Amino acid sequence: MFSKILIANRGEIACRVIDTARKMGVASVAVYSEADAGARHVAMADEAVAIGGPAPKDSYLRGDAIIEAALQSGAQAIHPGYGFLSENPDLVEAVEAAGLTFIGPSAEAIRAMGLKDAAKALMEQAGVPVVPGYHGENQDPEHLAGAAETIGYPVLIKAVAGGGGKGMRLVEKPRDFAEALASARGEAQTAFGNPAVLIEKFIASPRHIEVQVFGDGTQAVHLFERDCSLQRRHQKVIEEAPAPGMTPEMREAMGQAAVRAAEAIGYRGAGTVEFIVDGSAGLRPDRFWFMEMNTRLQVEHPVTEAITGIDLVEWQLRVASGEALPCGQDDLTITGHAFEARLYAEDVPAGFLPATGTLSHLRFAEGCRADTGVRAGDTISPWYDPMIAKIITHGPTRDVALGQLARALEQTQVAGTVTNLAFLARLARHEGFGAGQVDTGLIGREIDTLAAPAERTEAARALAVIAAAGLWEGTGEGFALWAPLRRPVPFEEEAALRVIGPGHVSVEVAGASHDCLRGPDGWRVDGAKTGAAMHRDPGAVTIFMDGAHRFEIPDPLERGSATETSDLTLAPMPGLVKAVFVAEGQSVAAGDRLAIMEAMKMEHTMRAARDGTVAEVLVAEGTQVEAGAALIRLEEEA
Incomplete structure (x- = not known):
């Protein structure tokens, strides 16, 4: 076994690998960019080495710098995590040429599966069904x-x-x-x-079911399947294991096909064979097709770990150090059911736009596994994927595990940036999903309901007024002398309160009056227990009660700013202006492409809000802009 490894990654996967290394008595070395100098994975590792600027090309994609860091620190092996260089065969060869071990498959195996067209041809030769296509x-x-x-x-x-x-x-x-x-x-x-x-x-009623495989370079086993059908923009949102509705015949057929795929390329380490399944007539052994193989550990690997009791990172380290497969296929069994939800900093009602911000408050629910690379006080950077955490639950049945997931999401608290928490919680409570009726189109069909802004309750609104007045933690005794008086409170709506006694306040907001009493079990509103918690940021307060409810606290000295009009196209998030399609004086119609922005590894197209003529192009291609920056201005409407 290795005595020291380097993790060539960041965020939650780097923290995840460090956790297992620590349990195995293996020292860890982190690498970090300038943007990550204070990151959680840097603090967790035994050693940390700076490797460059904040852009991935200047740091986490610099294989030479990573290998040099491993050599200087005395690490014997490099774990790539996922993303960045994890499926780069040139890195594997460079690592091995430097006398180090790559904790993953061979360069040949990565190349064999790296291009989807060549991989499909190889899979056909191995007897694995493939999707019709060119x-x-x-x-x-x-x-x-x-x-x-x-x-x-x-x-x-x-x-x-x-x-x-x-x-x-x-x-x-x-x-x-x-x-x-x-x-x-x-x-x-x-x-x-x-x-x-x-x-x-394109399969009309598709399900995305993948099989976890693990090989030692000669033989391979599968660790059953995961269903990843809940997707938006072709990216996974909630994953589960095992797949709902899976039959023994289908599991056997998919498992054998995945093992054939792995053994056909002499696969070593953890990998995932992804299949597209036609779920229109249930799960049938003749209705699944190979899509691709991910030659690395997957983001959703924790659900497989939960149902099998296997630490896949431990297996990776053991096999990479020269051990054989830790067990055979007949030794692997499924226990219970597991779910994973991906918590992101993103604006769901605005179309899942990635967001940035400082996590002024972060608390995960008790009883769940939360894999995260951030802490309260950390910043979600525009340079990397905006994932905050993965929330994982495991129960004896699917119903129990899904109920645990919904509750864990509803009890998780995040402030300082917008998130998809409310969206995930609604998805976990969705009746069709609960019944196992999953396909990749579910979110698209139900998006209006799932992405609707969180409904603010009267109780949450009343408690927000109390927090805005600074009485949340206090008893209100300082207001006893003027208790009979009605005191206006700066709030996003007209609001006022009157202190009745210690911990007892009457709140008027939005045309309603509420009796609020603070007792040993927290705040009660109109006699009902709330279980609410509060966090205050400059200019806003967040009430955590059946989800997160954010309320603005206006500064009475701040003057209003000009409102946005359809004349201006603004950057919806921090990012790079990758392309500009218009020039000054050009006529455009509503919906025409104006520019493309690239942020957090995704492209976003900016389109004209109305017909008009371009008055100014305010940015050039290749410019890095902040959220809200003006990109293009149309001439004023006559």
Whole structure:
């Protein structure tokens, strides 16, 4: 076994690997960018080495700097985590050439699965079913459009070097193909340095079911399946294991196909074989097809660990150090059910736009596993993925585990940035999801309900007024002399309160009056126990009660600013202006593309809010801008 390893990653996966290394008595070395100097993974590791600037290309994608850090620190092996360089065969070869061990598959195995078109051809040879589509080398747009016509719409355009939904576009009509192709290629070039794509038939009632495999370079086993069908923008939102509705016959067929895939390339370490499943007639052994193999540990690996009792990172370290597979296929069993929800800093009602901010308050619910790379006080940076944590629950049945997940999400507290917590909690309580009726289109069909802003209760509003007045922790005794008087409170709505006695306040807000009493069990509103908690930021207060409710506290000395109009196109988040499609004096119609921004590994298209003429282009391609920056101005309407 190694005595010291380096983790070539950041965030929650770096923390996750450090946890297991510590349990195994293995020392850990972290690497970090300038933006991550105070990050949690840096604090957790036994040693930490700075490797460059905040942009990934200047730090976490610098294989030479990472290898040098390993050599200087005396690490014997490098764990890549996921993302960044985790599936880069050139890094594997460089690591081995430096006399170090790469904790993962061989460069040959990564190359075999790195390009989706070549991987599908290899899987066909290995007897693994593949999705109908075009995987050829001809990348001429007309040829690709013809292939799409032959396959039949709807089709998926997918980057051959892709992953995580990047470089992927759904095209439902021929007239939309050219624009979707250009967009997919642009995103693929940015994310992977390779604009090539393939075309696949889009399955009408798809489920995304993947199989966890583990190999020692010769033999492989599978650790059963995960269902990752709850997705938005082709990115996973909630994962579970095992898959609902799975039959023994289907599990056997998928498991064997995944093992064949792994053994066909001499796979070593943890990997995932992803399948698309037609769920229109239930789960049938003749209705699943290979999509891709991820030659690394997956973000959602904790649900597999929960149902099998296996620490996959421990297995990675043991096999990489020369041990054989820790157990055989017959030794692996499933116990209970597990869920994982991905908690992100993102604005769901605004279309899941990634967000930044300082986590002024962060508290996870008791009884769940929370894999995180951040702490209260940390900043969500525009340079990296905005994941805050993964919330994992495990119970004896699916119903129990899902109930635990919903409760854990509802009791998790985050302040300082917008998050998808309310969206996740609604999803966990969704009736169809609870019944196991899952497919990749569920979120899209139910988006209006799932993404609606959280409803503010009267009780939460009343308690927010108390917090805004500074009486949350106090008893109100300081106001006893003027208790009969009505005192206005700066609040986003007209509000006032009257202190009746110690811990007893009458609140008037939004045309209603509420009797609020603080006792040993916390605040009661109109006699009802609330169990509420509060956090205050400059200019706002958040009440945690059946979710998070944020209320603005206006500064009476602050003057109003000009309101946004349809004349200006503003940056919805911090990011890079990747492309500008218009020039001064150009006429545009509502919905026309004006610019593309790249933020947190995703592309976002800015479109004209109305018909008009471009008055000014206020940014140049390649400019890094802050949220709210003016990008393009249209001439005022006559």
